[in-house]
Amino acid sequence: MWRQTTPSLLTATKSGCFRLTLRTEQRRTVILPRWLPNLNLFQGAIKHQDRVAIIAESKKYTYASLLRHAAKGAKQLKGDHTESAVKTGEYPPRVAFLFSPGFEYVATQWSIWAAGAIAVPLASSHPPAELEYIIGDAQAKKVLYQSKFAEKIQALQSKFPLVEWEEIPDAKPSEGQDSDSRPTNINEEDNLSKDRGAMLIYTSGTTGKPKGVLTTINNIEAQSTSLIEAWKWNSKDKILHVLPLHHVHGVINALTCPLWVGATVEFFPFDARKVWDRWMAESRDLTVFMAVPTVYARLAAEYDKMPPAEQAYATKACAQFRLMVSGSAPLPDTLFAKWEKISGHKLLERYGMTEIGMALGNPYDGPRIPGTVGKPFPHVSTQIISDAGADVTAQPDATGELYVSGPQVFKEYWNKPEATAKELQDGWFKTGDIVKKSEDGMYTILGRASVDIVKSGGYKISSLEVERTLLAHPSIADVAVVGLPDEEWGQILAAMIVLRDKTKEVTVEDVKHFLQDKLAHYKIPRRVVVVGELPRNAMGKVDKKTVLKGF
Ligand code: MCA
Numbered sequence: 001m002w003r004q005t006t007p008s009l010l011t012a013t014k015s016g017c018f019r020l021t022l023r024t025e026q027r028r029t030v031i032l033p034r035w036l037p038n039l040n041l042f043q044g045a046i047k048h049q050d051r052v053a054i055i056a057e058s059k060k061y062t063y064a065s066l067l068r069h070a071a072k073g074a075k076q077l078k079g080d081h082t083e084s085a086v087k088t089g090e091y092p093p094r095v096a097f098l099f100s101p102g103f104e105y106v107a108t109q110w111s112i113w114a115a116g117a118i119a120v121p122l123a124s125s126h127p128p129a130e131l132e133y134i135i136g137d138a139q140a141k142k143v144l145y146q147s148k149f150a151e152k153i154q155a156l157q158s159k160f161p162l163v164e165w166e167e168i169p170d171a172k173p174s175e176g177q178d179s180d181s182r183p184t185n186i187n188e189e190d191n192l193s194k195d196r197g198a199m200l201i202y203t204s205g206t207t208g209k210p211k212g213v214l215t216t217i218n219n220i221e222a223q224s225t226s227l228i229e230a231w232k233w234n235s236k237d238k239i240l241h242v243l244p245l246h247h248v249h250g251v252i253n254a255l256t257c258p259l260w261v262g263a264t265v266e267f268f269p270f271d272a273r274k275v276w277d278r279w280m281a282e283s284r285d286l287t288v289f290m291a292v293p294t295v296y297a298r299l300a301a302e303y304d305k306m307p308p309a310e311q312a313y314a315t316k317a318c319a320q321f322r323l324m325v326s327g328s329a330p331l332p333d334t335l336f337a338k339w340e341k342i343s344g345h346k347l348l349e350r351y352g353m354t355e356i357g358m359a360l361g362n363p364y365d366g367p368r369i370p371g372t373v374g375k376p377f378p379h380v381s382t383q384i385i386s387d388a389g390a391d392v393t394a395q396p397d398a399t400g401e402l403y404v405s406g407p408q409v410f411k412e413y414w415n416k417p418e419a420t421a422k423e424l425q426d427g428w429f430k431t432g433d434i435v436k437k438s439e440d441g442m443y444t445i446l447g448r449a450s451v452d453i454v455k456s457g458g459y460k461i462s463s464l465e466v467e468r469t470l471l472a473h474p475s476i477a478d479v480a481v482v483g484l485p486d487e488e489w490g491q492i493l494a495a496m497i498v499l500r501d502k503t504k505e506v507t508v509e510d511v512k513h514f515l516q517d518k519l520a521h522y523k524i525p526r527r528v529v530v531v532g533e534l535p536r537n538a539m540g541k542v543d544k545k546t547v548l549k550g551f
């Protein structure tokens with residue numbers, strides 16, 4: 001029985017914890033827990049504390065470590081505001097964060113969620129101009145960043161005098177016994193409204209600059225649990241994660257899903273040869289892999305370079321996987337067949353979008369049909385709406401735009417009520433993708449309704465954004481940007497240019513040089529032609545079908 005005779009002392013320990021020392025007749029020390037709000041993601045992680053959550057650069061980090069960093073980070077974030085300011089309101093503060101894929105990225109993301117703020121992931125590959133746009137558009141209150149990006153951040157700080165900037169030190173791996181024994185608990189009373197904004201991911205649209213897609217805690221939960229059910233994610237899984245962490249594919253499918261169930265995520269910067277080496281390592285401990293078609297094309301090309309004996313070894317190594325998924329862009333039938341020959345796996349092709357998470361997928365158990373993207377995932381509803389506005393969902397092979405509804409569908413475009421009202425009506429999101437459905441219910445994606453959207457290496461690019469940026473080039477009078485079919489990249493960007501001064505020249509290198517500090521590298525055209533004038537239709541609009549033929 002505790003008997004307090006003198007006031008208690010709260011002291012900070014070296015590891016950053018707090019120790020409550022009660023002055024009693026018999027002195028004892030009680031370690032106070034750290035607290036996290038009552039979110040299902042954290043509830044799940046609490047059950048798996050001793051398991052490895054993250055591996056990065058061969059260092060291992062347990063769920064206990066992740067929870068502790070999340071709780072500590074959340075406390076620091078909330079320190080800037082009163083608790084209620086963070087936790088109430090439809091639009092909590094936006095906290096942007098710039099980290100490479102690794103433990104610190106995840107710990108920071110979780111701490112932002114635990115603080116009740118909106119996580120805005122920034123891409124480390126983006127030039128300052130793209131970061132500036134996102135920080136400004138999201139009206140970020142705070143930007144957290146890893147020390148290695150300090151220089152990149154410095155270039156931005158003067159532009160945002162009201163934003164708070166904080167460098168986050170790298171975490172120590174949890175080797176053996178964790179030095180910090182303070183437990184992390186869930187505060188069951190601390191319920192965040194699940195309909196509040198939780199993540200803002202920027203995606204290109206037909207109107208030019210990227211739009212912020214705001215998803216709520218409910219959306220993230222629905223997107224994750226639907227895939228967990230469909231793909232049988234479980235705590236024994238280990239995924240090799242090679243994708244960027246500023247898009248849904250990398251953030252939800254390959255990261256939040258495994259962490260939801262207590263599985264292990266091993267981050268691995270994509271390099272085809274190194275990925276094969278990792279797969280061929282003795283451990284054979286991986287179970288899931290997912291990527292965009294370009295990644296599979298690169299892996300297949302690397303396989304082709306191996307001598308026959310190594311190829312046989314590589315093929316055998318692929319048996320460790322229970323699931324290999326392709327998505328974000330069309331998977332060519334030839335690549336599907338080639339990959340099956342190489343790995344013995346029929347790739348599970350699925351279809352999704354930043355605004356809706358994953359909508360359609362080939363079956364986990366059952367035939368995977370190349371060229372199709374399967375049927376709606378659990379809890380997803382779909383409709384096909386014809387050009388004339390008729391619902392043709394029930395008519396086999398009728399084409400139309402895909403509409404999607406369900407708990408996965410985002411809340412709104414950030415600060416763009418008109419765009420939200422246009423694309424999201426009565427809970428149905430208009431995807432802009434033209435589809436058809438076969439008699440047995442399998443969907444095929446036929447293409448985009450707009451030629452101004454290009455998919456290259458799995459990244460969505462607005463040709464209008466690239467055109468507008470190129471028009472600032474002093475020698476360029478007019479420009480049309482299109483996506484050319486390409487085996488490796490799906491599409492590659494190409495620019496048809498009209499010069500101000502016909503005696504001058506503009507090359508691909510000039511274009512690259514001009515754009516590299518303005519746009520992400522995947523938005524840079526790889527082909528350039530100079531013409532006297534752009535082909536236009538009777539209305540004076542650039543005729544992009546004719547532009548395509550000019551390369
Ligand atoms: C890079 N290069 C390109 C492109 N990107 N060339 C043509 N088109 C491109 N788009 C060139 C570079 O200039 C360089 O050439 C060389 O290729 C290698 O560049 P690097 O950046 O190193 O390429 P990489 O790192 O190997 O990247 C390829 C990649 C990457 C791994 C396929 O693009 C990637 O991670 N893509 C995934 C994107 C993604 O996750 N999308 C999901 C969004 P040089 O050496 O001559 O300079 S869609 C989504 O989230 C929805 C919800 C969904 O459905 O999933």
Ligand code: AMP
Nearest residue numbers: 327328329330350351352353354445460
């Ligand atoms: P994003 O806006 O970057 O999330 O990209 C979403 C877009 O990627 C969709 O609207 C589709 O056009 C395309 N997409 C995703 N998965 C597939 C797929 N399996 N096949 C064809 N297109 C896809």
